[in-house]
Amino acid sequence: MNDPQDKIKDVQAQQEERLAQEIAALNELPYIHLSQAHKPLPLITRLEAQTAEAVVTELKNKTIAVVVRNPKHDTTQKLLQALRNKYNKVNVSVVSDLALKLLIKKYPKEVLKETGISEEIEITDTAIKNFDKEKISIHELEEKIKKISSSDASMALEILFQASIGFGATDIHIEPQSENTVVRIKLDGILYEITKIDQHLHGLLLSRIKLLSGLKLNIHNESQEGNFSVNLPNREVEIRTSILPSQYGEDIALRILDPNSIVSLEELGLRKDLLSILKKHLSYPQGLILATGPTGSGKTTTLYACLNVLKAESTKIITIEDPIEYKLEGITQTEVNKDDDYTFSSGLRAILRQDPDALMLSELRDLDSTDPALQAALAGKKVFSTLHTIDAAGTSARLIDMGADPATVSSALSAAISQRLVRKLCKKCKKSTNLTDLEYQNFTEILGDLKNVIEFNVPKGAIIYEADNKGCTECSGTGYAGRTGVFEIMSATEGIKKQILENPSEEEMRDFLKQEDFTTMMQDAIVKVLQGITSISEIKRVLG
Numbered sequence: 001m002n003d004p005q006d007k008i009k010d011v012q013a014q015q016e017e018r019l020a021q022e023i024a025a026l027n028e029l030p031y032i033h034l035s036q037a038h039k040p041l042p043l044i045t046r047l048e049a050q051t052a053e054a055v056v057t058e059l060k061n062k063t064i065a066v067v068v069r070n071p072k073h074d075t076t077q078k079l080l081q082a083l084r085n086k087y088n089k090v091n092v093s094v095v096s097d098l099a100l101k102l103l104i105k106k107y108p109k110e111v112l113k114e115t116g117i118s119e120e121i122e123i124t125d126t127a128i129k130n131f132d133k134e135k136i137s138i139h140e141l142e143e144k145i146k147k148i149s150s151s152d153a154s155m156a157l158e159i160l161f162q163a164s165i166g167f168g169a170t171d172i173h174i175e176p177q178s179e180n181t182v183v184r185i186k187l188d189g190i191l192y193e194i195t196k197i198d199q200h201l202h203g204l205l206l207s208r209i210k211l212l213s214g215l216k217l218n219i220h221n222e223s224q225e226g227n228f229s230v231n232l233p234n235r236e237v238e239i240r241t242s243i244l245p246s247q248y249g250e251d252i253a254l255r256i257l258d259p260n261s262i263v264s265l266e267e268l269g270l271r272k273d274l275l276s277i278l279k280k281h282l283s284y285p286q287g288l289i290l291a292t293g294p295t296g297s298g299k300t301t302t303l304y305a306c307l308n309v310l311k312a313e314s315t316k317i318i319t320i321e322d323p324i325e326y327k328l329e330g331i332t333q334t335e336v337n338k339d340d341d342y343t344f345s346s347g348l349r350a351i352l353r354q355d356p357d358a359l360m361l362s363e364l365r366d367l368d369s370t371d372p373a374l375q376a377a378l379a380g381k382k383v384f385s386t387l388h389t390i391d392a393a394g395t396s397a398r399l400i401d402m403g404a405d406p407a408t409v410s411s412a413l414s415a416a417i418s419q420r421l422v423r424k425l426c427k428k429c430k431k432s433t434n435l436t437d438l439e440y441q442n443f444t445e446i447l448g449d450l451k452n453v454i455e456f457n458v459p460k461g462a463i464i465y466e467a468d469n470k471g472c473t474e475c476s477g478t479g480y481a482g483r484t485g486v487f488e489i490m491s492a493t494e495g496i497k498k499q500i501l502e503n504p505s506e507e508e509m510r511d512f513l514k515q516e517d518f519t520t521m522m523q524d525a526i527v528k529v530l531q532g533i534t535s536i537s538e539i540k541r542v543l544g
Contacts, residue, residue, distance in 0.1 A: 012329075015313075016096040019332060020069075024094035026354065027071050034099040039106055044079065046107035050229055051214050052079035055103045062088040067095040067103070072342055073335050074323070075214075075227065097327075123162050123232055138167070138187070138476050142195040145183075153204035156197075160185075161230050161256075163194075165237060167476055170256055176202055176249035187476070188423045188483050189296065199249070206243075206250055213241040221245050235259050240323075262326055265305045268298075269484030271524065277489050278417065282309055287414025287492075288377040290364070292389040298421045298485055299386040300325055303360055306384060307331060310358050318354055320347040321362040332356075344369035348376065358382040367403035374404060377412035391521065392418040392490035393509040396500045410500040416490045420521060420542050421483045422534045426475035429468040430532070434461045439536065443526050450523050458530065466535045484533060486525040486543070490518065 017034060024031035040049065043056045043064065052075045058065035064087050068076050071092060083090045095103075141163050148156050164172055164185050171186035181202040183194045197205075210217050213226030224243040229236045240255035270278065281289055289306065291299035304326060307317055311330050319328075322336035322344070332354075334347060342350075344361055345368040351359055352372075364370045364385045377383045389398045395416035399409050435443070435458075443458050467479030475481040490496065490513065499512050525539040 013096075013098055015330060016098045019330075020094050020096035020099070022332060022354070023070055026350065027094070029071060030093040032067055032093045032095050032099070034096055034102070040103050042107065044083075046104065047212065047228065048079060048214065049104050049107065051227060052076045053100060054079050055100060056083075057103075059087075063091065064089070065091045065093065067093050067100065069095065069097050069100045070334065072337050072340070074337050077337055077340060123158065123165070123230060138185070138192045138194065138478065140477075145195045145197075153201065153208040156201060157205060157208055160194075161237075161239075164256055165230070165232075165258060168258075168261075168482070170261075172252075172254040172256070174202065174205060174252040174254075176246060176251065178248055181249075187478065188480055189421055190423070190478075192478070202249065206252060209241060209252055209254070210243070213239075215241065215243060220250060257325055259326055261301070262304055262308075262328075263301065265309055268302060268305055268487075269528075270487055271527065274487055274489050274519075274524075277491060278306075278415070279309075281415045281491070282306060284382070284414060286377060286380045286382055288373060288383045288385070288412045289414050290385055290387045290395060290416045292387045292392060292395055292416055292418045293420060294388060296421070297419050298483075299419065300362065302417060302419065302485070303384045303386065304328065307358070307360060310382070315358065316354070316356045317358045317360070318351045318356045319360040319362070320344060320351060321360075325362075345372055348372040352376060352379075352381070356381065358384070360384040362386065363388075364399070364402070370399060370402050370404050371408075374399075374408050374412040377414070378408065383412075387416075389416075389418065390506070391510075392416040392488050393513055394506040395490065396509065397504065397506050400503055406501050406503045410492075410497045413492045413497075413500070415492060417487060418490075418521060419485045419487045420525075422486055422525065422528070422538050422542050423480035424482045424484050424533055425465050425467055425535055426472060426479055426481045428474040429470075429472040429479065430465040430535075431468050432463050432465055435464055439464075443530070446526055447523055450519060450527075462530060463532075464529055464536070465532045466537065480538075484528070486521045486528060486539070488519060488521045488524065 013034065021031050039057070041056045041059055043059060049055050053069040053073060054066050054076050056064055056066050064083060066080065066083065070076060071094065080090060080092065145156060145159060148159065160172060160183070167185065167187055169185040169187045173184045173191065175182045175184070176199070180196045180198060182196055184191045185194055207217060212228040215224045215226045222245065226241045228239050228241070230239060238257040240257065242253040244251045265275065265278070281287070291302045293299055307328060310317060318332040318334065320334050320336065324333050324335050327333065336342060336344060336347065344365070348361065349372065359376065359381060361369060361373055362385070364373060364387050373383050373385055387395060387398055389395055396409050396413070400406055440458065440460050447458060469479060471477035471479045493516065495516065499509065504512065522543055525534070525543055528534050529536055529539060
């Protein structure tokens, strides 16, 4: 009897090949099946192939053949242009993600001999697990880095990534100062200083990171952006690089995009009543669902969780993103490329010709992106996007301010989800305290009639929790471990639709929402304080 796992793998492979066919057709390029993929021809390095998601497979009379996963990707376009400048003709074909990975695996391990720098960063699963077992604090990490030779940039960077991925950090900042360079990591939305390094090691790290990211080593007075991958045994963690010239040298910001950070709808932190509301909207065949809030509030994570709920063999989902943050299996993802006039507006028109059931734009920025999204929702599509607003009440005003017609907004909008991220208290070291009389009074006033929506009482002197300033080994000495969302969801009820037609201000919409069964982010945050999930000081930091 055939192994069920083999059958699953066969189905997944077939889905990837169908997806590659669709991308090829969309871009009017030839498609090459997995079984017909050739061996890689090392006219470009393994790192370039990984970064650009492209492999050279043939060279004949100054004509080369290149296979790509998505010809619209910015890095792919840059590589193809560089090859066109070098060769007479470049024939491009599309292959599946699986085929491309198999081709790249056939590359020999390469080393840049003139610098002695490996072309990739590989961290073993054992190294991550050992780091986790050590349970060192962020402050203890400084001693570990100080033991490294100031000439060993590779080891310093490897330990930085090992630590950052082990901690669950989202960013690494390497910032030159007048006398030294400060290294900080962002953990749960807060920057922590790790160590200070000398300018010599900063220069070596800068060169190492530029090489990994495919950036120009000899450019020092211009900003540059690139990316590379940190290879773990069970996954690839993409690193987005940003180099910015500053007063004392080049500032390096590294964004860590770990696929393990993608969560399910149930893991976002939605209360049961809000989760039920969102699932109801996801079940509708059409309409615009917006995730709103400032940068870094988890909007894209929420939309990815929604798309994963909808993902099925009978559902076609296409995204247009700037840039693609995480690769989602079973979903066609495209990336904005202004050089090729592939903008949100033009991309959306192309996507609609593919007749998707659901589509996502990573952000509504102006009328050029907003109007097609609204029209797509009116045309029977399920549309997802993000919008920068203070809260859900500001959604319609923001869309209308960008030039959208109030009647169109009223008809197309299905729901607006506003959110922030708050740190969760460490379960091991959080300290209990009692709600003061003043806090009880404030909580009671803010919660108001919340009991009409969910059964929740605030007893006097209730036990709440706060962070231990010293922390423990479980939370790396921070007092907090992980983050969760605080949410409010504005469903486009008949009453709200009528209100939108009047083009209300944000304040007018907030007043109207008080008449509806609507709970605010602050109310949600207070519930999480009373449940022992987060602290009063944390919701003050995030929500004011």
